[in-house]
Amino acid sequence: MAAGSAGGEPWCGQCPTASQNAPRCPRTPHRPAPPASRRPGPEGPVPPQSGRLKGRVVRPVPVPDPRPLAAWVEGFLLAKRAAGCAPGTLTDYAAGLRHVRRWLLAQGRGEADPRELGRGDLVRFLAELADVPAPGKGRPLAPKTRRNVWVALKSFYRWLEGETGHPSPMAGVPAPRGEERPVRPLTQGEVQALLVACDRMAPARTARRRPFQMARATAVRDKAILLVLLDTGLRAAELCALTVGDVDLASGEVRVRRGKGGRGRLVYLGAAARRAVWRSLLERGRPTGEAPLFCGRFCGRDPGTARGSGTPGRDGRFSLTPDALLRLLKRLGERAGVADVHPHRLRHTFATEFLRNGGDVLTLQRLLGHRSLAMVQRYAEIVAADLQRVHAKASPADAWRL
Structure with a gap:
């Protein structure tokens, strides 16, 4: 209750003035507490503040506490994760x-x-x-x-x-x-070569026998991956996040739950892609629900040894990861003799062929999940160049030499 004053004489710490609380103060004789400006702090008396303080609330000026970058980054990433960033x-x-x-x-x-x-x-x-x-x-x-x-x-x-x-x-x-980077879609022949490369491994050469090729255990799955990417234009992360329940094989509707920027959308599969997905699921015993649509190479083994495995589904299998997908397409391209094969190139191929076959840019924007038409304008420019070349060959006035 009592504390020492600057001069060593005790005062009452409960009441600010003698006239208010002296009858209830247990200290005799009563000595009121000094103003806050003259109370001793940990380093001695605090000098009085300048100006009139009566009836005013004095707020201390915030002084930033120095913290290293790593501490701020940790808080930043936690805040972004809580905000729902991908x-x-x-x-x-x-x-x-x-x-x-x-x-x-x-x-x-x-x-x-x-x-x-x-x-x-x-x-x-x-x-x-x-x-x-x-x-x-x-x-x-x-x-x-x-x-x-x-x-x-x-x-x-x-x-x-x-x-x-x-x-x-x-x-x-x-x-x-x-x-x-220029948009370089795959040609029909290159896509067919990639599908053929799914069936066999690279030729094996030994000293005592002729070169031979072995069948690939993941051929059915890899063909389904190629056709889904070609038919929907999905990004790598969007494909790897698909579950069996996201695909309706009867209608071909595919639900992308979380695309770029957290936006969902619907895309669609044609008959060939639906047939390939059905075969891939049939090979796995027809999984349902939250099971990943495409599993990693080691999806049936212990998670500790599943290199490149992603998130396990309810059936215990692990989804394919974007890095594993990139390596898969790169190796398929090497066996097929097609350079620079990656998921986004199949996305470019879908967009270009969609417009060439009569699709419009507004629908393409929604299927690709772009916010603005500016992102799909470059595909429209490619198709416009195609039309210009076709017209140059089929111009009636030029053909008749008028």
Whole structure:
């Protein structure tokens, strides 16, 4: 109840003035507590505040507590996970911010608070990022990767501004220019060669016998994967996330529960793709419900040995992962003699052939899951070039030499 004053004489800590609480104060003689400005703190008396304080609430000026980047990144990723960001988006954010931490370590500022970085620091970091080699590849980071780092920084500092009130230094920092890769759809002959490559392994050559080829155990599944990608234009992650219950083989309707940006949509399978999926499921004993539509190579084994396995379904099988899908298509392309085979190239093939066969850009936008028509405009330009070539060959005025 009592505390020592600056002069060593005790006072009452319960009542501010003698006139108010002296009759109820147990201390005799009564000594009122001094003003808060003269009470001793842990380092002695606090100097009085300037100005009139009566009737006012004095709020302390917030001083940012310095915390290293890693602590802020952890909170940022937790907030984004709670907000429902896709796992792929979280992975991109984490990878982009790891580049920032490596750069700070190289600068001798590994424990720096991200609020200490200014616009000039971030511009310099993004400029030097162009010379950073890609992990395990020995070549500089791709323009798309550098843009992903910029997006991660933009989102991180927007979150940090909401948490601390610190203005974002990313305002006005230009985004790295991405490389516009030409759209190169597969031809009909290349797709047929990929389907043939599903049946047999690469030729085996030994010293004492002629080269031979063995049948592939996953031929039925791999053909179904190729035809579904070709017929729907799904992204790699969207295909791998499909379950058996998402596909209606009677109508060909496929429900994409969580596409890019968390948006769902409906796509459709033709007769050939439905037949291939039915054969693949029949080979597995007709699984139903939440079982993955396409399993990894080791889906029937112990999860600890299932390399490249994804999320287990209720039947205990593990879904194919996007990385495993990329490796599968790359190996099929090597056996078929088709260069640069990957899931997105099959997506380009679907979009281009859809327009060539009479589809419209608005429907294509919905099937691909794009937000704007600008994303599908490049496919329309390819088809327009096709029409121009066809007209050049079939022009009546030119054919009649008029």
